[in-house]
Amino acid sequence: MSPGPPVSYRVSQSQLVTEQFLQLVALATEQGRRRLVLRAARYVMEELAYAPVRFGESRGVLPHLDLSLRIGFAPPLYVEFAIHEPSRQVFVRRFGLYG
Numbered sequence: 001m002s003p004g005p006p007v008s009y010r011v012s013q014s015q016l017v018t019e020q021f022l023q024l025v026a027l028a029t030e031q032g033r034r035r036l037v038l039r040a041a042r043y044v045m046e047e048l049a050y051a052p053v054r055f056g057e058s059r060g061v062l063p064h065l066d067l068s069l070r071i072g073f074a075p076p077l078y079v080e081f082a083i084h085e086p087s088r089q090v091f092v093r094r095f096g097l098y099g
Helices: 015-030 034-050
Strands: 010-013 057-062 067-074 077-084 089-097
Touching: 010 015, 010 034, 015 034, 015 089, 034 067, 034 077, 034 089
Parallel strands: 010 089
Antiparallel strands: 057 067, 067 077, 077 089
C-alpha cells in the first residue's frame, strides 16, 4: 500500500466528535455497514488532510474567525468541517450517515 499524498493540513476534532463517530460506527455495525463506513472515513480523513478546499461543497464563511464552512460526502458518510486557511487547519464538526 502506498503512503498516500503528503499531508498539508492539520485535522482535529473534539472529544465529543470522536465519541459521536464511535457511536456512528456502532450503528453502522448493527446495520451491516461497518466496513463501508470505515473505508469512507479513511477517505474523508485523507481528503481533509490533503485537499480540504477541493473536498465537498461550501456552506458559508465565518469572516470574523476566518473559517470556511464545508460539507463533504463519501457514501454512506458525510462530514461537516471548517477550514482555517492561514494556519492550514481543518476542524471536524460532525460526522453522519445518510442513505
